[in-house]
């Protein structure tokens with residue numbers, strides 16, 4: 108059984124405590140590796156390494172820094188198949204998805220920010236003949252990234268790439284539930300002889316090593332993606348220490364289907380939006396509102412498509428839906444199906460744990476589940492479930508669709524399906540979400556601001572927003588002497 112290691116100062120090291128945590132494979136329920144249960148001693152060593160590496164990395168010519176990140180991107184791209192397989196085993200997601208989404212984006216994130224940092228510039232503000240202001244944007248120093256289990260290497264690199272590109276050194280904590288690809292990434296760093304101490308990876312539990320990272324006085328900024336409750340706790344710890352925080356939290360995203368949509372394209376994408384990655388993407392559209400004239404037709408076609416989805420071993424190429432990430436998460440999701448029934452929901456398909464045979468007999472599989480007849484304000488329609496469950500509901504007017512969509516505490520992402528461009532513009536303006544997709548879903552341009560409103564988070568990632576987050580602005584005002 109493989110024992111993963113931390114990555115500190117360019118070395119793969121066991122935890123100071125010698126203690127390890129079990130890492131099960133979600134598709135089989137069997138422990139297949141173990142990960143360091145890191146503590147303060149590991150953190151202190153990582154901080155020391157990051158502080159030591161900072162001056163050289165920060166002051167390195169920009170082109171050289173960009174070259175290092177491009178080298179990392181190439182290494183990740185070359186290892187793409189190995190990483191995809193590792194992600195499928197560690198997370199339970201279908202290998203085809205891990206290849207085209209997770210592995211692909213991990214390399215793309217590194218490449219994007221390698222290039223972006225060479226294009227990054229700061230502002231100047233003229234005061235006419237009197238003075239000129241210019242803004243310096245220097246790296247913050249040692250920063251932390253804390254990433255979740257749903258898109259493990261994808262989100263790990265989405266955070267470390269801008270942090271490194273902006274000239275910071277990093278302490279990165281991947282989720283203890285899906286540690287494997289971050290470990291393989293550390294090995295790639297070693298292979299290409301990436302400068303020691305610039306990136307340090309600590310494994311372990313959120314409430315122990317994660318909390319210690321957030322509390323450490325040397326960490327000046329934290330970029331976090333995960334659940335809203337954890338984000339709230341993290342903010343309560345870090346805010347009194349005046350740390351810079353980027354919080355990318357949960358969602359309860361609405362999909363608005365209008366009668367004038369392109370029916371087949373909409374159907375394909377609404378299914379994808381609800382069930383991609385087993386519904387475990389913060390952007391998944393789990394509340395589907397359908398204009399009444401097409402409600403019955405859309406519902407019938409939607410349920411047929413969902414029933415036809417291939418649920419199976421993540422390592423099979425034909426699998427479209429894999430296992431949920433953990434036993435605890437599967438139980439949470441199944442608990443929501445019970446709750447939906449108590450709340451009066453009518454299960455149109457799915458609704459149960461799915462039993463496979465052979466290798467995956469004990470895996471954490473849940474049938475894709477479609478529910479209707481639930482009131483808008485019930486818990487099933489208000490709380491983030493983060494699983495293969497969606498609800499259907501008819502609406503009659505644009506105003507009603509808008510109020511249904513805006514009617515939760517979350518504000519991350521929404522998609523609108525209609526061929527009436529005026530309606531789309533009107534809605535886009537009024538929808539309280541950080542991301543509005545029109546006739547598409549999860550179409551990503553890495554230059555755009557990414558993040559949520561309301562309980563979905565604080566701050567934006569992506570493009571220049573991320574580089575701004577990972578730098579400290581300093582205004583210099585020069586008075587003209589004549």
Ligand SMILES: NC(=O)C1=CN([C@@H]2O[C@H](COP(=O)(O)OP(=O)(O)OC[C@H]3O[C@@H](n4cnc5c(N)ncnc54)[C@H](O)[C@@H]3O)[C@@H](O)[C@H]2O)C=CC1
Nearest residue numbers: 254255281282312313314317318333334337356357389493
């Ligand atoms: N991308 C998203 O929007 C995600 C949302 N979630 C939601 O959150 C729910 C709970 O899932 P969890 O695995 O518990 O997610 P979580 O939010 O607790 O985990 C995310 C990361 O935060 C770390 N963490 C946890 N407690 C921490 C602390 N006190 N200080 C610092 N770091 C800490 C974890 O180790 C992990 O690396 C899920 O059911 C889902 O609804 C979970 C993961 C991703």
Ligand SMILES: O=C(O)/C=C/C=C(\O)C(=O)O
Nearest residue numbers: 257332355388389390551
């Ligand atoms: O950056 C993206 O394209 C997607 C990000 C997804 C998440 O942040 C998430 O699921 O947590």
